[in-house]
């Protein structure tokens with residue numbers, strides 16, 4: 001198996017902060033940085049609830065992909081893992097790990113594909129328990145120990161909210177429905193230019209992604225004409241795993 005690296009499509013720090021996204025509570029658009037501030041004032045309904053945490057989750061090396069979630073303290077890391085897989089990263093059931101203050105929390109899935117460090121704890125633990133165990137402001141997530149996708153999760157706000165009374169106008173299809181977890185925001189699809197004609201890219205050649213990095217994006221017409229050693233195309237998706245392994249979106 002050839003390993004691919006998301007580092008091949010890193011973006012400049014300026015561009016990382018530039019991607020706008022939508023707040024699903026009010027429908028307004030904000031920058032990545034502005035959204036943290038915005039959510040503190042937008043999340044005013046449903047205050048009398050249980051303890052919950054607003055987490056920003058962003059591609060560690062592909063920071064123009066980002067979301068915010070509101071997560072109940074009772075919600076387990078396993079649920080957060082399932083959500084991240086379904087919503088953003090799943091391709092072929094690779095192993096995944098949360099790394100929190102030096103402790104690994106791994107998937108309990110003997111059928112999962114790949115190898116992983118043989119130590120660590122189970123993901124079947126609530127976020128609240130983890131917060132009591134470690135002081136966490138930021139932690140990380142790895143999906144797939146081969147061609148890895150790394151995510152950085154940071155605590156934006158803690159408070160008490162009744163999740164069921166907050167309506168998130170997420171336009172995701174199918175809707176993302178997880179108990180104790182609400183999707184609050186998402187980045188807009190970042191612009192990717194066709195490396196041949198400069199038009200809007202729709203396809204990524206995995207072979208070229210591996211060898212040449214950013215010059216792997218093509219529009220449909222140029223993809224048809226594309227002629228490298230082993231052309232293998234994946235659609236450009238709004239995900240930090242776009243173009244990696246067999247990520248179908």
Ligand SMILES: [Zn+2]
Pocket residue numbers: 023024025026027028038039042
């Ligand atoms: Zn809002």
Ligand SMILES: [Zn+2]
Pocket residue numbers: 091092093094245246247
């Ligand atoms: Zn895969």
Ligand SMILES: [Zn+2]
Pocket residue numbers: 194195196197198199218219220221222223
């Ligand atoms: Zn083109």
Ligand SMILES: [Zn+2]
Pocket residue numbers: 205206207208226227228229230231232
């Ligand atoms: Zn190619």
